[in-house]
Amino acid sequence: MFLDLRFRRALGHALIALVALSALTACHEEQASAPDPTPMAEPEPAAEPDPEVPQGIVASHKARVKFKGGERYARDLAAALELPRDQLCSELGLYDCVGEVHRISLGGVEPYELGIDEPLPVAPVSAAIAVDRVALSACTRRVEADLADPGAAVIFAALAAADGPKRADLEAIAADLVDRVLRRDATPAEIASIADFYAEAEADAESPARAFGQLSCFAVATMLEALFY
Amino acid sequence: MTRFFAAMVTLTIALPASARPVAPSAFCAVYPEADACADGVALCETCHTAPPGRNVYGVQLEQALAPGEARPLTDAVFLEALPVALADIEALDADGDGYDNLEELLAGTGPADPRSRPVVGDCPRSVAANGWDVCNYDPAYVFKKIHLDVCGHSPTRSALDAFAAESDRLAALHEALDRCLDSEWWRGEDGVVWNLANRKIAPLKSIKGGDGAGDIPLADYEDDYAYFVYVHTDDRDVREVLTGQYFVARTGGVGSPTVYTPFNPTGLDDVNRRGRSVGQLVFPPFRAGMLTHRWFLMSQIMFTALPRTAAAQAYRAYLGYDLSRLEGLYPVEGEPVDYDSRGVDQPECARCHSTLDPLTYPFSRYEGIQGGTGEFRIPFSFNRRRLESFTETDGPHIADTPQDGRLFGEPVADLVEWARVAADSEAFAKATVLDYWKLMMGESPRPEERAEYDTLWTELMTTHEYRVERMLHALIETEAYGVP
Structure with a gap:
């Protein structure tokens, strides 16, 4: 799958987010991530072969891809992580990230008071930041809930093991995340990429299990495949 | 209120002279066989983004048009110079997609749109390995899109697996569309x-x-x-x-x-x-x-x-x-x-x-x-x-x-x-279908998709008896919607 390379980029993105955000506990804390200068909804002209597409993969000549938009993305993410939609992400713990605070950035409309009748024709740079915040908040909530009550955990029960997760546990988590978020089987390369990431988390994070859970989830949830269709 | 006054001002001021009412028909006198001239007058989008703003093809044409003449050109000078200017830029490639302007006009693709190109790329040897069938109508791709566009969420894994096992997948697509058309996401408040x-x-x-x-x-x-x-x-x-x-x-x-x-x-x-x-x-x-x-x-x-x-x-x-x-x-x-x-x-x-x-x-x-x-x-x-x-x-x-x-x-x-x-007008049918086309495709019809768009609005007035939902059942069967 050509998504593998994009997935690795997403993992890198996740690490950047880890450094940039002073706290990972919830979306409502102070925003600290740097703006991603790449506009989200601008498909690049396909005149030249995409170096990121592995050989043997034939890209669509149409290059017609749509951003899911905030609400579709939130609904998908809530279903994937088995979180109530209204608990996915709230700024300051009060205002829904998708339906209120970042509504317009994420492709929503507000015709009644703002006069925004249609989604913005090009997603603003803040859209990438907003997506990051939603994904990170949702993943954090799932991880915290699972670690707090491993018996009722949905995805990350193995991370609570006293002696740390086994390789097989990490691979199972990887497969589960891809299945839930992308709704397909993970490729061997994707599973290996995610499982390998645990070693990096062990080297860099105070709580490797927690960081691995948050960021492996974040990486899958912010893949192009999760955001566009 | 702001919108009202803005509209009033727009209608009251003199209109810009650089987008010409004579241009669309003059263009089609030169290229009567071009898809863009199917209605006898060229689409504004052939040369413009939003008139009088020009797209890259329009910019090339403007530069070739009566060079040295004082601007704005009179209609007479414009009409005389247009055929020569169009010929001068036929061999150029305005959008840089590797296909010259004339080739694109005759093929029905957009000379100003690098995504719109006359030749389809290679096709995958294995659709399973490729992910999507980028050369043909792909029912699995449509199934996913129907759910996202009309239901407001991706299909579940079990729904995807069940769809893959369907013997009549086209019928299953229409059933999925019917279900989604009844969703609150589609027909509810703020839907x-x-x-x-x-x-x-x-x-x-x-x-x-x-x-x-x-x-x-x-x-x-x-x-x-x-x-x-x-x-x-x-x-x-x-x-x-x-x-x-x-x-x-x-x-x-x-x-x-x-x-x-x-x-x-x-x-x-x-x-x-x-x-x-x-x-x-x-x-x-x-x-x-x-x-x-x-x-x-x-x-x-x-x-x-x-x-x-x-x-x-x-x-x-x-x-x-x-x-x-x-x-x-x-x-x-x-x-x-x-x-x-x-x-x-x-x-x-x-x-x-x-x-x-x-x-x-x-x-x-x-x-x-x-x-x-x-x-x-x-x-x-x-x-x-x-x-x-x-x-x-x-x-x-x-x-x-x-x-x-x-x-x-x-x-x-x-x-x-x-x-x-x-x-009862064609304009109403076209505008109605265009709203849904843009909604489902994310953009206006590309030049090579005009025939499918024309079929949809024509059939809205006839076969579909002005029923939007019947038109949408036809829309999901188009290549524009169904070929990834």
């Missing part, structure tokens, strides 16, 4: 269809009446949204958006299915039943769908004698013609008469007002908020003698304004006939 109406209704909360009323409650746009969703869903004739003589109430939603129920008040009983800030005041014989709803009359006619803004908005919202972009010009001989002494018969203004003013006359018997002088008149209602109240403010000739007018250059006796002619 997909509801939001399609935003630009047509142009709501403004501060002057809303009814539930959640604003500071100055003048009318309730919820009537308009409910009506719009009602006629665009289920097995209903979408032309009633302009021709219906009833209203629609919305109930339910938030945990239960939204229910739309038509009702047909007569006289003032709606005011008595629902209140003075909401009641619909046009009597049934004078109703013309959403054009005579209280919100439209309030926000588009307001205080004006000759409500050009109302006509221009109806033309733009329901027929797809934006006069401020020189679209839909059908000049009428002897027009504009300038009944309201605004100076619209000046040559710079007459170019558009010879279409706009006769388009407007049928709206002139409908009351907005008030305006004019004299005794109180019932607002938001039909009043045959309305213009007699405007002679002090708009000059003595205003009362001579006829009620009959012209739409597409053809005579119409009043607004009810205006709406009927509009609803």
